[in-house]
Amino acid sequence: MSQNRPQQSTVHRAAFLLLAAILVVGLYFWVSRTGTSTPKPVGSSIPSRIDSPPESSKAHYQARGHTSILQQITQTGAQPDIRLRGLGLQDLKKRILALPKEEASILVREILDSGTDLNSGASFVLAADGSLRTSPTLRTLLLDLLDQIDPMGAATYAEKILSTPGSADEWAVSLRSYARNSPSADKRNYLQGKVRELLNNEGWRSDPSVGYLEAFDVAVHVGGAELVGDLARVLRDTTHPAAAHAAYLALDRMTLRQPAVMLEELLKSPEASSGREETRANYFARANLSDPVQRELLERYLLTQDRNATELRAFAGVFPNANYMISNNLLTQNSTPSGADLARQDRVALQTVEAWIKDPRFDRLRPYLEKSRQRLLGFVPQAQ
DSSP, X not given: XXXXXXXXXXXXXXXXXXXXXXXXXXXXXXXXXXXXXXXXXXXXXXXXOOOOOOHHHHHHHHHHHHHHHHHHHTOOTTSOOGGGSTHHHHHHHHHHHTSOHHXXXXXXXXXXXXXXXXXXXXXXXEOTTSSEEEOSBHHHHHHHHHHHHOHHHHHHXXXXXXXXXXXXHHHHXXXXXXXHHXXXXXXHHHHHHHHHHHXXXXXXXXXXXXXXXXXXXXXXXXXXXXXXXXXXXXXXXXXXXXXXXXXXXXXXXXXXXXXXXXXXXXXXXXXXXXXXXXXXXXXXXXXXXXXXXXXXXXXXXXXXXXXXXXXXXXXHHHXXXXXXXXXXXXXXXXXXXXXXXXXXXXXXXXXXXXXXHHSGGGGGGHHHHHHHHHHHHHHHHHHO
């Protein structure tokens, strides 16, 4: 009996090892079929599985590939790349527009975030719809393009641009995008604040770019009387004539759009026109006397006792002021009255001026009113 025990122990050990091997092989095939993996150690940075990006983010991965290509094109060092002048930027624009919109929006924002920029050699020129016909830099092109591809994304990105006083041209495009596309309830207040920052930027005002001057149209778009004082300060500053002229045009177009609001504000704040009284006369000569409110405001203006002879001569020489500037603007459209409307306004103006000449309140003004009457007599018979 004792001699058989070692043999039995050996047999038992062999059988146990065979069974263990079968279990290991079976477990291996079971794991392979079910996809179960060994648990990842706590704190390990190695993922247990690498998944494909979800559908919603595939565009981002694709856009990064395009970004890499376009960044290679724009790696030009300190000197602008001749390949991106003129048609080069337009070629780049076509490439971006050919992408799916989501992908193109991501791509444009990534290039903007990179800070890459190039001078195009072109000017800041507006098309009739307020978009850029030509762009002075790569970044202004991209900001303009983003507004076409992703308007809401452009409005959001505009806030990033407008958070710091970087480029006046970029501010102009961003103000347009924000004004067009932001759903914010306090959009008007935000735009007013940013227009004030732009107007008060001494560096931009002393050496204005075309985009800076075009941005004055945002004040026209915002409307109301709140920005009249700010524009009037720029208008009075004769050391910066280009900015002063842009302020003059903005106030004039605001008067055309909201005559009663603007004339009332100019009457309430005479200091705003101090030193620019002849310019103020041009604005009041815009009054349409077919409107009783505008007629009353013009009477108040003329009957103010401290109105000097220079200003009154300027008024008489242009009233009724039917001169209109035609231009492409960032946000607002030009509108001019029809010939029939002008003829009707001239007839009403002539009747009113003749009544004022007979009114004792206007005795001091009779020479100036007579000059306006002579002008109107030249218009009314022609219209008839």
